[in-house]
Amino acid sequence: IYDALVAGYNIYIDDDGEFEKDWTLRVVGASQGGGDAIAVHKYLDTNTAVIKLPWGNFTFTLGELLNFEYSYACCGPYDPVATMEYYFSTRELEYPVVVPMVIKSMLGCNPDLAKKYKESDFYTDEYNKHKAEYDKLYAEKSTDADGINEKMAKDFNTESDKKILADDDHVFIERILNSTVLDRNSEICKDFMACLKKQDLTKGWEPRTKTYLYSSKGDQIVPPINTTELAELFNSCGVFCDVDWEMTDQGHIFTCGKFMGLSW
Numbered sequence: 001i002y003d004a005l006v007a008g009y010n011i012y013i014d015d016d017g018e019f020e021k022d023w024t025l026r027v028v029g030a031s032q033g034g035g036d037a038i039a040v041h042k043y044l045d046t047n048t049a050v051i052k053l054p055w056g057n058f059t060f061t062l063g064e065l066l067n068f069e070y071s072y073a074c075c076g077p078y079d080p081v082a083t084m085e086y087y088f089s090t091r092e093l094e095y096p097v098v099v100p101m102v103i104k105s106m107l108g109c110n111p112d113l114a115k116k117y118k119e120s121d122f123y124t125d126e127y128n129k130h131k132a133e134y135d136k137l138y139a140e141k142s143t144d145a146d147g148i149n150e151k152m153a154k155d156f157n158t159e160s161d162k163k164i165l166a167d168d169d170h171v172f173i174e175r176i177l178n179s180t181v182l183d184r185n186s187e188i189c190k191d192f193m194a195c196l197k198k199q200d201l202t203k204g205w206e207p208r209t210k211t212y213l214y215s216s217k218g219d220q221i222v223p224p225i226n227t228t229e230l231a232e233l234f235n236s237c238g239v240f241c242d243v244d245w246e247m248t249d250q251g252h253i254f255t256c257g258k259f260m261g262l263s264w
Helices: 002-016 031-047 080-090 098-109 111-116 125-140 145-156 159-164 187-198 223-234 252-260
Strands: 025-031 048-053 056-061 068-074 213-214 241-245
Touching: 025 252, 031 056, 031 068, 048 111, 068 111, 068 145, 068 252, 080 098, 098 111, 098 125, 098 187, 098 213, 111 145, 125 145, 159 213, 213 252, 223 241
Parallel strands: 025 068, 068 213, 213 241
Antiparallel strands: 048 056
């Protein structure tokens, strides 16, 4: 995202583009895009460049060079470990499509994990019977998330599940991830969680630029602990953080949709 920003900036300037004197950069996103927005925020606040000026060399953060004003994020998975722990504890997945996506992403960006485990090692026998179908859906992107959720419910929900689940397209996590992965004391679970921890945006860095956060306490896809933990980080560093809670405690999709209509 940062590379694209710099490329776009340079193309604009090279084409004789001009900025108004008071221009600023705002980084905005919702859901996974909210996590991405805070990841960019972290990158801008914690990386520097040395600029040569006539009176000497000076170090600036990338945010300072790009007039970074603030980030505005909604319902992002800022702490993936806390999010996965929430799925483990509640068991019922409102958005089951995301689980294989997380597995694939962790294997894709952690070579040590991919060297030690195959993707199929994470799944139940029943999911592995259908894995080729789902891999094709994920790769081709021919079916949207809702469609994959519905297919998962059709493929994996038992008759007893249907009587218990809150909605027709929900799926119990144990229908996708096998019992070893769900065992917090197992080696594969610990290795997986260690990879998720590397993506934690709520710890291990010091924000410099303010943020605005929008969230709902009724979110069952990205639990609100993500927002509270991120706010605690900003507050602990003395950096302005405004949290706007959706007062009706609506779910993830509604809250992100409402956020899209707000002024940024």
